[in-house]
Structures are given as structure tokens and as C-alpha cells.
């Protein structure tokens with residue numbers, strides 16, 4: 367039985383000491399905090415990734431170094447399991463334990479316990495593929511990660527600077543290579559080729575849509591979108607903006623999907639560029655979220671968020687499934703979170719089964735796997751569509767009875783190739799939206815009119831300790847601090863169609879407050895009143911109480 371390589375672990379771990387007085391938490395999307403504090407976390411995640419691979423018989427594990435929508439000084443890291451999905455939940459606990467061991471010896475002891483309890487055969491090979499986004503702190507953090515690989519003997523493949531969804535794709539492509547489930551060529555080019563050729567097949571014979579403006583958040587999506595644009599050629603013209611990936615401080619700053627969704631405004635850099643009626647979309651810092659928007663004839667801003675994407679896409683897929691003669695056999699369902707606009711939930715629930723789960727792609731993904739075709743989108747634009755293995759098999763083998771059925775079936779098969787089924791992917795989702803818009807001859811206006819959003823407001827509250835906030839019922843109700851939920855309920859009752867909830871963020875050191883009501887003024891009022899309650903309850907500094 368092989369043993370842990372103690373000498374290498376000690377020597378390298380000593381180069382990456384854990385900062386005293388800091389606690390790290392594997393949150394909504396891995397570890398995420400100020401990049402300058404993450405050296406030891408990266409080293410330890412490198413070791414953990416090796417152990418995860420050994421545990422899974424040498425299958426390739428993914429490691430992505432990114433803090434996605436967070437401000438530029440933040441960074442983060444998350445692990446990707448062999449099918450390209452998020453790390454199994456029980457291992458998140460191991461990750462947190464290892465990251466918080468105060469010394470090298472404590473770290474090694476925690477490793478030994480993990481190896482014993484999880485019955486990891488250390489003689490197995492360890493394989494990892496890793497990548498980073500464009501943050502300035504990335505290269506140094508990747509070097510710490512590589513020390514972790516070295517310490518445990520990982521055979522590591524560097525996918526360099528790329529988007530989070532490409533890294534997820536690579537993990538699945540590598541692990542399925544040479545099998546009957548081969549997912550695609552295991553390279554960024556393979557990904558671009560797969561997406562663009564499916565898109566071209568889907569829009570063949572249709573009138574090309576007008577060019578699409580893409581706000582790249584000054585992040586890694588700018589590079590990927592530029593490459594994709596070459597592959598797409600004339601099938602879809604992309605006009606890229608906010609592509610300054612090397613300008614200090616530019617990342618996610620007054621641009622990108624999180625800015626648009628949270629502030630409900632057009633990025634200032636696009637104000638003089640976007641013409642009324644023209645389609646535009648924003649990616650986030652690692653290109654796994656997508657928000658569309660347009661200006662109407664009066665120059666008013668309209669946002670088409672993850673909820674609107676879910677409504678558009680789910681309806682289209684249902685239509686194709688029925689068109690292919692499979693309406694009785696394939697059930698399409700939608701997964702949302704508490705942030706979904708009440709109007710979107712009503713629209714969808716009148717037509718399809720809808721499930722509500724906690725925030726975080728990992729929760730949505732698992733819930734979507736329970737449907738034959740699961741459409742999941744967070745309101746913030748993070749989401750994708752999953753086709754179960756049985757459904758994929760059915761689509762590939764079903765014998766259509768009419769030419770119309772054959773066409774619909776062909777479209778569904780091409781959709782399974784266009785959609786990145788490993789994780790939410792802004793570029794793949796963008797192509798999916800474009801396909802539906804082309805088929806429906808919709809502009810943003812028709813798409814927007816599927817249903818009318820209830821006015822809503824999302825507020826961040828900075829409190830001394832967000833961990834005192836605990837939730838239940840898919841994060842829709844607070845169970846701690848005691849009594850606060852009752853106060854929120856009392857407030858909400860005073861607003862027509864009022865709804866509000868409070869939860870601690872898993873990616874930022876804040877508590878989030880969401881509120882909706884029948885008018886913009888009421889939604890804002892409710893959000894700020896609930897934020898005030900949260901602030902008072904958490905014992906915040908009254909000078910920073912939300913106004």
C-alpha cells in the first residue's frame with residue numbers, strides 16, 4: 367500500500383503557510399476571497415485535486431482559478447468532477463478542513479485522516495487539467511497550485527487562460543475520449559468547432575440575424591468570444607466590447623452580466639453604441655453567465671435575464687419535442703432559485719413542471735438531472751440545459767414518422783451538441799438564444815413580452831458576521847437570527863404582491879436581500895426596509911446602515 371509522500375508534502379507545504387486568523391470556506395462556487403490571501407488554499411487544493419483523482423481511479427479532475435463576477439482583487443478556486451460537473455458535496459467539507467489546518471503538520475494529519483476515511487488508494491495515478499481567468503493574481507496562485515500537484519505527484523495538464531465553461535468541457539472531453547460517450551475533441555479549438563458547427567447546422571437556410579453586441583466584462587470571455595467569432599464567420603456577427611483584459615481595474619467594473627443584472631442598467635461604455643431595438647448581451651468575468659438587453663424606441667433599458675432565457679429556451683424545446691412526436695415520452699422541466707422573478711415562475715409553472723432549489727449551479731444541476739430534459743437558469747444568467755443519457759439515446763435512435771418530425775428531431779440532436787451540458791456557459795447559451803430568436807423571428811421586444819417582470823431589487827448588506835444568517839425552504843426563509851423572518855413577513859404583508867428573502871452570499875462577504883412588488887418604488891422600498899432590519903439584527907455599524 368503506497369504512503370503519502372511526506373517529505374515532499376512537508377517541504378512544499380512550508381513554502382505556502384496558512385495565514386493565521388483567516389478562515390476559508392468552500393462556498394457557492396469553491397473558495398473565493400481576496401486573491402492576496404489565497405496562496406496556501408491554492409497549494410492545498412492542488413494536493414486535494416490529486417487525491418480526488420486517485421479516489422476516482424485516475425480520472426481527470428478539473429481545477430479552475432477564477433473569482434468570476436467578483437471584483438478584480440478577489441480570486442478563487444473550484445474543483446470539477448470527471449463528468450464536468452461541480453465537486454461532490456462531501457468533498458467540499460474535506461476541502462474546507464484541509465484549507466483551515468493551521469500548520470503543515472496539521473495539514474498532513476488532515477490528509478492522512480482523509481486518505482484513511484475515504485479509503486484512497488495512493489498507488490493510483492492522479493490526473494488534473496487546470497486553467498485560470500485573466501486576473502492579475504492568477505499566475506502566482508497557479509504556481510502555488512502547481513506546487514500542490516508536485517507534492518502529491520499529479521500528472522497535470524495546463525489549459526492556460528480560458529473560460530470556466532471551457533475548463534468544464536475539457537474535463538468531460540478528456541474523460542470520455544475514446545468511449546462511446548465521447549464529448550468532443552479535448553481542446554479549446556475542439557470546443558469552438560463543436561459549438562459553431564452545431565450552430566451553423568441549426569441556422570442553415572435561415573436569414574442571418576443582425577450583428578450582436580457582446581459586453582465581455584473585460585474578462586477572459588473576450589478572448590474566447592473573439593475565437594468563437596472566427597469560427598462562426600457570417601453565420602453570426604459578434605461586435606465585441608469591454609475586451610480590455612490587461613487594463614488594471616477594468617474587470618467586471620461597470621460592465622458585465624453581474625453589473626447589468628444588479629444595477630438594472632446598460633454598461634456606461636455601451637450607452638453611445640447601442641441603438642434602439644439592437645440586441646446586446648453581457649458575459650461575466652469568466653464567461654459562465656449571460657444577460658441580454660436592448661433599448662426600446664424611447665431609449666428605455668430592458669433586461670432579458672436568466673429567467674427570460676429559461677422561458678424562451680424551455681418553450682422552444684417543448685415545441686421541438688412535440689414536433690418530433692416525443693411529447694408523451696420526454697418530460698421537459700425547469701429549475702429555478704428563489705431569485706427567479708415571480709412572474710417568470712408563474713409563466714413557466716403554467717406550462718411545465720418547475721422546481722425551486724438553493725442558489726448555486728451545483729444545486730440546480732442536480733435537480734435538472736431528474737428531468738428527461740432539464741432547463742436550469744439562475745436569474746443572474748447562469749444556467750444550461752441537460753439531456754438525460756436516456757433522452758440523448760432516444761433522440762439518436764427514434765424513427766420519425768413524417769418529414770416534419772424528422773426536422774424537429776434533427777434540431778434537438780443539434781441542440782444537444784450546441785449546449786454545454788457540463789455547466790452554465792455564456793457563449794453556448796448565447797448561441798442557443800440566437801437560434802431560438804432566429805426560429806421565432808423574435809427581436810428583444812417580442813422575447814421580452816413573453817411575460818412582464820415584477821419590479822425587483824437586489825441589495826447587498828455588509829455585516830460583521832454573515833454566518834449568523836441561516837435559511838430553509840430553498841433559501842426562501844430565515845431560521846436564524848431568531849425572530850427576523852417574522853419581522854420580514856410583517857413588512858412584506860404591507861406590499862401588494864410583495865416578496866422578499868434574505869440569505870448570506872457564498873461568494874462575497876455580504877448578505878443579499880431580494881425584494882419584489884408591483885411597482886419599482888415599492889420593490890425598492892421593501893428591499894431597503896428589509897436590508898435595514900438585517901443590518902440592525904446583525905449589529906452593524908449604524909453609520910453604514912442601508913439608506
Ligand code: G16
Nearest residue numbers: 394395434435726727871872873874
Ligand atoms: C457563482 C455561482 C452561482 C451563484 C453566484 C452567486 O456564480 O456559480 O451559482 O448564483 O455565484 O452566489 P452567491 O449569491 O452565493 O454569492 P459566479 O458566476 O460568480 O461563479
